[in-house]
Amino acid sequence: xxxxxxxxxxxxxxxxxxxxxxMPMIKYMRNQxxxxxxPNPVRTSITKPWLKEFERLTEEQLIQAVEELWDLPEREYQxxxxxxxxxxxxSSGTGHVDLLEKIIINKSWWDTVDTIASxxxxxxxxxxxxxxxxxxxxxxxxxxxxxxxxxxxxxxxYKQQTDQERLFSYILLCKDSDQFFIRKAIGWxxxxxxxxxxQAVISFMQQYTLSPLSHREALKVINRKxxxxxxxxIV
Numbered sequence: 001x002x003x004x005x006x007x008x009x010x011x012x013x014x015x016x017x018x019x020x021x022x023m024p025m026i027k028y029m030r031n032q033x034x035x036x037x038x039p040n041p042v043r044t045s046i047t048k049p050w051l052k053e054f055e056r057l058t059e060e061q062l063i064q065a066v067e068e069l070w071d072l073p074e075r076e077y078q079x080x081x082x083x084x085x086x087x088x089x090x091s092s093g094t095g096h097v098d099l100l101e102k103i104i105i106n107k108s109w110w111d112t113v114d115t116i117a118s119x120x121x122x123x124x125x126x127x128x129x130x131x132x133x134x135x136x137x138x139x140x141x142x143x144x145x146x147x148x149x150x151x152x153x154x155x156x157x158y159k160q161q162t163d164q165e166r167l168f169s170y171i172l173l174c175k176d177s178d179q180f181f182i183r184k185a186i187g188w189x190x191x192x193x194x195x196x197x198x199q200a201v202i203s204f205m206q207q208y209t210l211s212p213l214s215h216r217e218a219l220k221v222i223n224r225k226x227x228x229x230x231x232x233x234i235v
Contacts, residue, residue, distance in 0.1 A: 005054045005065045009080050010072070012046045013038060025075070032109060033075040043076055047083050055087065062088055063099055070103055078107060082115050089123045097124055097135055101147070108146040110181065117153040125154060132166075140170045145179050152185040159196040167193065168204055175210055186210060187217020194221045 002010070013036055022037030029035075038046070057065065062084065069081035081103070100121055104113055125132045136154065139147035151170055155162045171186050187210075194201040201218060210218065 002068050003061065003065050005057065005061070005084075006068045006072075008053070009047070009050050009069070009077070012050060013043075013074075013076055013080075016042055016046060029075065029109065029111070033107070034073045036074045036076045038076050043079065047080055050080075051083060051087050054084075057084075057088070059093055059096075066099060066103065070106060075111075078103075078112055082112065082120070085116075085120050089120055090127075092124060092127075094128055094131065097121070097128075097131060100124065101135070101139075104146050104150055105144055113146045113149060114153065117150040118156040121150055121154045122157055126158075126161075132163075136166070136170070140173055145181055148174055148177075149181055149185045152182070152189050156189065156192050159192075162193055162196070164193070164197070164200055171204075171210075172208065175208065175214065180213070183211045183213040184217060186214040190214070190218035191220050194218065198222050198225075 016036075016038055018037035020037065021039060022035040025035040025037065026033070054065075065084060066081045069077040069084070072078075085100075100116055104116055104121075125136075136151040140151040142148065152167075152174075155167060167189060171189070174182050175186060177183060190201050190204070198221075201222065205215065205218060
């Protein structure tokens with residue numbers, strides 16, 4: 001028996017389900033997940049009032065709802081779980097990170113992991129910085145690609161608050177990975193850092209050789225700015 005929160009969103013989602021719309025979604029996700037066929041605007045229009053209705057969940061109720069939603073087969077329910085976690089991220093307790101780790105390694109793909117890493121894990125560690133080392137050190141050294149990706153990406157929105165020493169050390173630990181999602185994450189994390197400290201990124205990349213994908217992604221913002229300056233100089 002599902003919790004009232006989950007029963008309600010299941011009912012509302014199923015009322016709007018569209019099997020024809022689900023087919024391209026399934027294909028886009030490489031047939032890894034079932035879909036109800038709810039385009040983002042439709043799903044958002046259903047989820048928004050639902051979140052308002054269930055805005056006073058206890059920590060225990062929240063965890064139960066997220067776990068129940070994660071167990072359901074259609075991908076839209078995992079997206080609903082992420083919306084629920086986003087709503088409660090400023091009030092989560094220290095044990096919340098264990099739930100985040102659980103959903104990172106279950107039904108893993110970029111569409112959920114990237115949101116969890118950059119928004120939920122990132123926000124959690126800003127509230128509980130004393131827990132960063134214990135979790136991210138274990139994640140980056142694990143054999144789970146998605147935990148590694150999370151360790152690389154959780155500081156994406158930190159800007160000047162980025163722990164550069166930690167980020168660079170994590171990149172060096174997995175810079176030779178042949179996994180696309182790790183190479184992409186390395187480039188993405190450096191690209192975001194380059195927006196607040198381009199010289200740090202340039203200096204790091206002058207010292208170490210990254211994969212072509214990581215290198216290209218890391219320099220996108222820097223190269224674009226340099227091209228813009230060159231164009232203005234010509235004019």
